[in-house]
Amino acid sequence: MDQESSPRTVHGFEEILQYLKEARGFDFTGYKRSSLMRRVDRRLSQLGVDDYVEYLDVLQANSDEFVALFNTILINVTGFFRDPDAWDYLQNQVVPTMLAERGPEEPVRVWCAGCASGEEAYSLAIVLAEVVGIDEFRQRVKIYATDVDEEALTSARHAVYSEKEVSPLGQDLVQRYFEPIGGRYSFRKDLRRSVIFGRNDLVQDAPISRIDLLACRNTLMYFNAETQTKILDKFHFALAPRGLLFLGKAEMLLSHSRIFDPVDLKRRVFRKVPSSRVDVGSVFGRGFMSDRREPEQIDGLRSLAFSTGPVSQVVLNGDDVVALANQQAKHLFGLSERDIGRPLRDLELSYRPVELRGYIDQVRTERRALRIKDIEWQRGPGELLALEVHVAPLVADDTVLGVSLIFHDVTATRRLLTELNHANQQRESAYEELQSTNEELETTNEELQSTVEELETTNEELQSTNEELETTNEELQSTNDELQTINHELRERSNELDEVNEFFASVMSSWPAGVAVIDTSMRIVVWNSGAENLWGMRSDEAEGEHLLNLDIGLPVADLRPIVRPALSDPGYRAEIKLDGVNRRGRGITVRVICTALHDRSGSPTGAILVMEPNGEPEV
Template identity: 60%
Template structure:
């Protein structure tokens, strides 16, 4: 577990307060590595000094967020998983829906939009263009405003679309100024917006939620919170599609795997609790009519004295009723009766209630908001569960909406303590079970050992006689070994001299050199490569070359390396990159096969020669 650095935590709080980006739920190891990368680029050595730097250099926020929010995406990323999603998931899901029913999809963490437009292409291919425009809504969200701006443009370079078949490019893209632009009439079905998965309310009633390689950046606690919101967002029978690094093995109460290999999960149905609102019918008997005033007064006092905060809003948005508990929590009193609800602070704090009221008025069903936190100055933060209930009249018209605020702070605290206790009990039980199994295994091993010792004792007696004979043979062999040892020492000196000579050559080269084996793992990483990418030899050797976290887009070299390993001649290409100082460079990469005793190359030699220019060579 990564130790907590209070200075780093203070930096995260500063980012949250200054710019509204909450990174406290991200995994600390990778987060600290990326922040340190920016600090090294601007020449700052400590987290407190970096806070000061951000205060005087506001443009640094953008560079830092771009470093933290790694927007790695692409069209039909993991094509086999997309093919499975289309054939095995979306096809039956669409067939089960009425032909007029809308199809709602949420692409969470959409980055620059390739994933959202991939969804549009898949659904358009399945439904046809006309039905796609009529039925499909794709909501694409991300926390990075710059990435969203690029996504809304829908314009991509030739390199970004090179994985798409030509018929798809011709059908869904237009070429404009050396860019491929997604068709405007289809872009109307893709709605981009900013959404922080940790803080903002989820999009509801979606049939498919795609969130690929986003959860892996968050710690386990934050992942649980996000998955709870995803469970609320996905409609009954809906599907969650994740990335290759995300398993959800500990969240089977929310989503069950449909195909674990391709990371496709289906929403688990959970019974919703009934609403807690109390409704009264009009008195009808003669005696009750005589006591109408007393009963009305009694109902009014009971409503005012209720320990649960309640606010009633008319169908046209005016405050109709409020009780004392609501006044204590939100400052809403009888003086506010008749005022528009949207003018009250409670309408948008601690959560935006107006859109949920509109949803209840339109759908005529209760909406429940869980885990809503209410911060109170000078007091503990409360955890609320909010119910938005429709109030229908006898003629089925809507009289208004009742807002009921349940204080579940104690219940939540007890639930967390219970989960913690259960976790400790499970750990203790597993340890006890493991110990018991270990003892049983040890007992069996001891019994076996006793039998083996008895047999060995007899064998040793026989072996002793053989050893005496062997000892004489070893005496004569010893002389031969001395001679061989002398030869080995001589050869070792030669090898050391050759290695030193090779190291001197690699060090003197202007270009970075990486030698890979057939599995593309780095065997040699020269000093120029260290200077070029900021990755030490100890960090690079043994790692998969395509997984190195350097400024060179290594993924684009996959096909080149495979060709060379397959016996092709020397391959060469130019790639734009960023060196360890954050400077844009053009790198000439030459890939040559590493010769072996047979005809099959034993590896590849990558020569990376930087040229400080932003224009690629043809």
């Protein structure tokens, strides 16, 4: 910040952040103070407010000001994989564990609430497709993306984005999930069918139900505490048992620990608390009542639900000792109550039907669930079972407390596939029989002749339809002419941009001194031929690298004192002389001039460094 704004920096700014945290539940204290203050100052300038103390009074008196402030702070908040660390955690930890807790053929239902123009909904699609595979994604996954803005929903359904908008994905994901269309990128149509967009008002409308993963990122900030409570109750109702809630970086749950447990507080991932009660009337309105249950009853119900579950499950504690086994597991593997409390290694289950110990160690080490497929087990004479095993870590407070082993019996599914193959063979046989009936069908040709007259009548109707289509074609031709005019204008603008770029390139290449342009994060944007000749580093090697990470014959760390001020002060200019070694290995003294780079409004956008060796020019 400049010197004029520094007094209000130390007085009142932290009080605003604290008020936002307490009144709306959004924690911006982790944001960089310099950028955060610039954005808040922009809002103060728009209102004509002089200091932070006065602006805090405005916030407290006018609840609508929250929306304007959040829109100012969260500039360009929507995008693919915004907050990459949280998305990496979702893909590598959360989604595999969620899938391991469900059957291999169970559908996966995802709700993206407040989807805006669709980037987050398609980010969820990419994450799930990367984990389960493209084919399984098309068969199992449904993503419901909702928003109140119809215009944003229309844009999201089109799923067409610019090169800049898809750049955070990286080249590999762009090639795998997008189709280039005229310089823009369209999300794959075959995967887009699994993403369903619709209007939903989180305050007024009923929630979508049986959701496995609910993403609502930086949307709750637009509501007060009372409305947030109602929305979170709806989210709790919408989620399936052990369903997951994925919030934005600045959002917290405040007093909602009763209905959600944190899975990872830093990445804002929470899990539904199954035994908690929500006000169902706040979800659907009046007319819904629910009985209350004592905690002891709830614990008893939970124990019975585990014991009588339809899927075989065994739970190990931290020492790989069998802590729990439900009735299905006891029946399937011949376990008894005496086996509870024994080390897994002492049981036949540890190596039959599959060697489990290696997988268990892997799960503990990597802290992520895995699935073991295609297991065949000869349980007894004439009894061949097909199993799929899900091994998942049980993590609390970043500590692995144990491991869950879930055994899915897919014998019936395998048998059904075999029967389907047999049915296909029968179908082929039936096809041969159908060939023999072809002669009989030829006798029906006379009957078909009678339908020709009916088709002629239909033809007259089609003629009238054709006239309507010709009218429509004329309208389309008119639209096409307009598009051609627009295309011509765009082509002229493109030529002008090419000329400007060529002029800029010629200026940079003609400048004898070394010139480097950096952005506000100190990454090289321009590296001219003078810099190449001076240090022997090509522009394609330098551009995109951090200035202080360049491996050239200049002590770049010594440039920090003159570069840092230039990134915040539009009028800054400084000069320094440094000893270095040029590309020929000769020692030289270099005069470095640093000038601030700013846009037309005076806001800093980077800095320009001019490097001139003293003495004789380099040949």
